[in-house]
Amino acid sequence: MNAPTISDFTGKAALITGAGSGIGLATAQLLLSRGATIGVIDMSMDRLQKAFPEDSVLKLSTDVSDTEDAARAVSEFVVQVGRLDSLVLSAGINGPMGKVDMIHPDEIRRLFEVNLIGVYNYIIPALPHLEANYGSITLVGSINGSRQFSWTGSSPYVASKGAVMALGRSLAVELGPRGVRVNTVCPGSIKTNILESTTWRGGWPVGRPRHYPEGDSPLTGKVPGEAQDVAEAIAFLASDAAKHVTGTELFIDGGQSLA
Numbered sequence: 001m002n003a004p005t006i007s008d009f010t011g012k013a014a015l016i017t018g019a020g021s022g023i024g025l026a027t028a029q030l031l032l033s034r035g036a037t038i039g040v041i042d043m044s045m046d047r048l049q050k051a052f053p054e055d056s057v058l059k060l061s062t063d064v065s066d067t068e069d070a071a072r073a074v075s076e077f078v079v080q081v082g083r084l085d086s087l088v089l090s091a092g093i094n095g096p097m098g099k100v101d102m103i104h105p106d107e108i109r110r111l112f113e114v115n116l117i118g119v120y121n122y123i124i125p126a127l128p129h130l131e132a133n134y135g136s137i138t139l140v141g142s143i144n145g146s147r148q149f150s151w152t153g154s155s156p157y158v159a160s161k162g163a164v165m166a167l168g169r170s171l172a173v174e175l176g177p178r179g180v181r182v183n184t185v186c187p188g189s190i191k192t193n194i195l196e197s198t199t200w201r202g203g204w205p206v207g208r209p210r211h212y213p214e215g216d217s218p219l220t221g222k223v224p225g226e227a228q229d230v231a232e233a234i235a236f237l238a239s240d241a242a243k244h245v246t247g248t249e250l251f252i253d254g255g256q257s258l259a
């Protein structure tokens with residue numbers, strides 16, 4: 001029997017949120033190029049249409065924080081494609097950045113609705129389908145929220161990503177017996193459109209930044225990583241080559257979080 005390869009997703013089906021830009025887009029393109037049937041979800045239908053003009057890609061424009069829409073999206077994809085093997089949950093926002101006492105709790109609530117509830121919204125309806133295929137869930141955490149807190153003024157984002165990463169570890173234990181793997185990638189600074197989803201609340205960065213934004217990566221200096229770098233890691237975690245990998249956090253940061 002041939003060993004499973006990272007590159008082959010033929011016969012597999014993947015649903016990717018946040019696929020209109022950045023890491024989600026690069027991952028969706030990569031899985032598609034490796035033979036997967038994909039469904040893509042984003043707030044922006046414009047971005048999805050431009051990136052995936054082919055009719056074979058199911059495109060759904062919705063807010064991941066909408067629970068009913070998420071259930072509909074999963075169901076529509078499975079009805080159309082007949083299976084679901086990989087769920088990649090990349091939709092996320094930076095949200096409010098600034099002194100904690102300049103941030104309104106409503107802004108924090110919104111951030112958590114997108115970055116955390118938006119993840120639960122897809123996992124819950126997808127589970128029976130993933131379970132049927134020994135499928136996988138890949139979450140997108142961050143070096144902020146795990147082992148680097150020098151990006152002062154981003155406590156809501158950091159808390160949301162810390163929650164996503166704890167969720168990944170916890171679900172890996174819970175869902176292992178059901179045959180579903182759960183892993184998290186933790187990107188460092190990656191060149192995407194993420195700053196579009198940032199609302200500055202004055203006086204940023206706050207406190208005394210130890211590293212970022214003055215610091216840099218041991219590997220690439222001030223040059224950020226590319227969305228493709230993260231996509232390659234997600235493709236590995238979502239592939240059969242990672243069949244014994246669950247509960248892992250894979251840092252894609254050029255060593256940024258260690259320096």
Ligand SMILES: NC(=O)c1ccc[n+]([C@@H]2O[C@H](COP(=O)([O-])OP(=O)(O)OC[C@H]3O[C@@H](n4cnc5c(N)ncnc54)[C@H](O)[C@@H]3O)[C@@H](O)[C@H]2O)c1
Nearest residue numbers: 018020021022023042043063064092142189190192193194
């Ligand atoms: N870029 C980085 O440096 C970096 C670092 C660590 C973690 N991340 C994480 O990576 C993930 C992807 O971010 P990115 O850098 O590719 O950013 P991006 O802004 O380029 O892409 C995010 C995509 O998600 C979509 N989106 C945002 N909110 C949504 C919602 N409520 N419903 C549906 N779609 C929504 C946006 O329209 C966009 O197309 C995020 O979870 C982010 O927190 C990014």
